[in-house]
Amino acid sequence: MRKVKYQPPGADYKISIKDYYQILSSALFLIIGTTILVRSLQNSIVVMALLMGGGFLALGAYRLRFVVKYFRERRKCSPR
Amino acid sequence: MKTNSTSAPIPTQQVKHELRRDVTVWGSFMWGYADVGADIYVALGLVMAYAQGAASLVFAIAGSIYIMIGFAYTELSSAYPVAGGGPYFTLRGLGDFWGFVGGSALLLDYTIDIALFAVGSAGYINFFMPYVIGRTPESFVISIGPLHGINPIWCLESLIIIGILIMVNIRGIKESSVLNSFLGAVDLMAESSVIIFGFLFAWKPEMLASQWKTQFPSMHNFMYGSSLAIISFVGLESISQAAQETKRPASIIPRTSLTLIFTVFIFAVSFSTLGLGVLPWQNFAARMGDPVAMLAHTIPYIGLIAGPLAAILGATILFISSNSGVMSASRLTFSLSQFGIISPWFHAVHPKYHTPVRTIVIFSMIGVIQTILSFLTPSAMDTLGNMYAFGASLGYILVFIALIKLRFSDPYTPRPYKVPLNVNIKYKGRKTSFPILGVIGMLGVGTILFEVVLTHTIGRIAGPSWIILCFMYYVWYRKRDGYPVFGSIKHDWEAEQIEVLTSAEEYDLLEQYKLALAERDKKRKEIK
Numbered sequence: 001m002r003k004v005k006y007q008p009p010g011a012d013y014k015i016s017i018k019d020y021y022q023i024l025s026s027a028l029f030l031i032i033g034t035t036i037l038v039r040s041l042q043n044s045i046v047v048m049a050l051l052m053g054g055g056f057l058a059l060g061a062y063r064l065r066f067v068v069k070y071f072r073e074r075r076k077c078s079p080r
Numbered sequence: 081m082k083t084n085s086t087s088a089p090i091p092t093q094q095v096k097h098e099l100r101r102d103v104t105v106w107g108s109f110m111w112g113y114a115d116v117g118a119d120i121y122v123a124l125g126l127v128m129a130y131a132q133g134a135a136s137l138v139f140a141i142a143g144s145i146y147i148m149i150g151f152a153y154t155e156l157s158s159a160y161p162v163a164g165g166g167p168y169f170t171l172r173g174l175g176d177f178w179g180f181v182g183g184s185a186l187l188l189d190y191t192i193d194i195a196l197f198a199v200g201s202a203g204y205i206n207f208f209m210p211y212v213i214g215r216t217p218e219s220f221v222i223s224i225g226p227l228h229g230i231n232p233i234w235c236l237e238s239l240i241i242i243g244i245l246i247m248v249n250i251r252g253i254k255e256s257s258v259l260n261s262f263l264g265a266v267d268l269m270a271e272s273s274v275i276i277f278g279f280l281f282a283w284k285p286e287m288l289a290s291q292w293k294t295q296f297p298s299m300h301n302f303m304y305g306s307s308l309a310i311i312s313f314v315g316l317e318s319i320s321q322a323a324q325e326t327k328r329p330a331s332i333i334p335r336t337s338l339t340l341i342f343t344v345f346i347f348a349v350s351f352s353t354l355g356l357g358v359l360p361w362q363n364f365a366a367r368m369g370d371p372v373a374m375l376a377h378t379i380p381y382i383g384l385i386a387g388p389l390a391a392i393l394g395a396t397i398l399f400i401s402s403n404s405g406v407m408s409a410s411r412l413t414f415s416l417s418q419f420g421i422i423s424p425w426f427h428a429v430h431p432k433y434h435t436p437v438r439t440i441v442i443f444s445m446i447g448v449i450q451t452i453l454s455f456l457t458p459s460a461m462d463t464l465g466n467m468y469a470f471g472a473s474l475g476y477i478l479v480f481i482a483l484i485k486l487r488f489s490d491p492y493t494p495r496p497y498k499v500p501l502n503v504n505i506k507y508k509g510r511k512t513s514f515p516i517l518g519v520i521g522m523l524g525v526g527t528i529l530f531e532v533v534l535t536h537t538i539g540r541i542a543g544p545s546w547i548i549l550c551f552m553y554y555v556w557y558r559k560r561d562g563y564p565v566f567g568s569i570k571h572d573w574e575a576e577q578i579e580v581l582t583s584a585e586e587y588d589l590l591e592q593y594k595l596a597l598a599e600r601d602k603k604r605k606e607i608k
Contacts, residue, residue: 028276032280035279036285039283045289046289048349048353051140052350
């Protein structure tokens with residue numbers, strides 16, 4: 001059975017405007033997640049706020065993992 | 081119920097597969113997003129009115145069930161990339177009768193889709209009413225005898241929108257994927273901006289906590305709200321419609337639909353959590369027509385622009401969603417008529433414009449009747465949402481059952497994507513993976529349907545009445561043409577699947593499928 005698996009782009013891949021938007025939104029997810037968590041913990045703790053904050057933080061970190069991987073790959077391949 | 085096949089003549093119209101296009105992952109995602117992404121514009125106010133301080137929890141619960149439904153649609157749409165969607169999967173897995181039940185539930189939803197989204201679109205247009213004519217939409221509310229809270233202007237606006245849609249669809253103006261992509265992208269950025277700015281500058285966690293603690297709804301309202309919340313995730317049929325018209329859907333559809341499912345889920349939960357931390361839930365309940373625009377308008381720095389922009393986007397995207405109801409009803413009736421579920425009479429085309437004029441007029445007129453009747457109730461949007469949830473939950477239950485059944489009855493079709501969490505069991509000497517998540521999802525949707533029947537006073541009467549009405553037609557049509565009512569017409573699914581995979585240019589899947597069939601035939605010969 002053919003599995004559809006995510007393939008990270010190679011080092012020769014050119015970053016498009018859409019990718020920049022996704023990188024920016026992922027970074028913003030991290031900021032929002034942290035803001036929600038910190039502000040919720042400072043005030044009243046509500047399960048949904050913790051879930052939202054944690055969710056944004058995890059999603060941002062997960063997406064940025066691919067970005068970091070890509071840049072590492074590119075640095076490895078680039079001539080010194 | 082028996083669904084055994086009979087050898088009655090196959091309907092004369094043979095299944096035709098249209099030419100497919102090179103739709104990118106982004107294009108395919110936007111196709112679905114223009115449909116499903118619009119739901120939150122309608123659902124936010126409606127759900128807040130009942131789920132009150134627990135609205136975000138209710139969205140999260142309904143969203144979790146929706147994610148499982150999304151997984152099921154992703155598996156089935158990538159395995160059977162045809163536009164029939166839920167009813168097609170049900171027909172294939174459970175037979176003609178259940179395919180008809182799924183089809184009639186979905187048809188009910190499409191007619192409400194036309195009405196609800198037209199009403200929603202008019203609601204967002206009304207955002208500008210105080211600035212244009214100096215009066216709020218609520219100032220037009222009148223009472224006629226025992227009927228109170230009737231808004232004739234809002235009703236008229238909604239009817240004009242449906243009228244425009246009827247004309248546009250009869251003349252055969254195609255839904256532009258470029259326009260969908262553009263609007264979807266603008267909407268995506270606008271919604272993201274509202275969430276980001278909202279959480280950073282306007283959100284007050286103490287307000288969310290206070291509403292959570294002091295405004296938690298009663299059990300009845302919680303159940304009602306959670307069953308209404310499912311409407312913010314309706315439109316997954318667009319995944320299978322995209323699958324029908326996309327080349328190589330097996331590689332595109334899983335990525336597209338999984339991204340779509342999670343994006344919509346994040347937006348729904350974020351908007352409700354943000355909303356409860358910015359404004360009291362009563363504000364949303366009072367502005368059911370344009371809740372997202374109202375929320376966007378209160379965000380510091382961007383509110384002045386974001387409010388009107390959200391209203392324009394809401395009106396436009398809901399107009400497109402309403403249009404997709406008209407188009408999807410035509411697609412569905414065409415698909416059902418191909419399999420002998422309804423008469424091909426429905427699909428007669430206009431002599432000049434070559435569009436399915438009968439389907440467009442009949443189902444849009446049902447939408448018109450629903451709109452008028454809903455405006456005679458205290459809340460038109462509530463009444464329409466009430467009925468929407470019935471059709472959606474019934475259709476989704478059948479999809480889950482079909483998903484499980486097809487794993488056993490059709491293990492030969494390659495599945496490029498499988499619902500997570502499977503256990504391998506032996507069935508008829510063959511290893512089959514049983515979808516645990518399919519069962520959990522089925523129970524989840526079953527709970528929603530139970531809540532609908534228990535709490536939706538209109539939905540529990542109107543929904544089954546619609547199904548019974550359709551059943552009477554089904555019995556008449558099937559008996560007239562000599563087809564069994566509860567049994568199935570003999571369909572050559574294997575030839576159909578080969579044709580589908582060929583037209584989708586999924587040659588490696590086609591090879592796998594033929595190989596699996598050959599192995600099965602060989603084994604059968606050995607046994608004989």
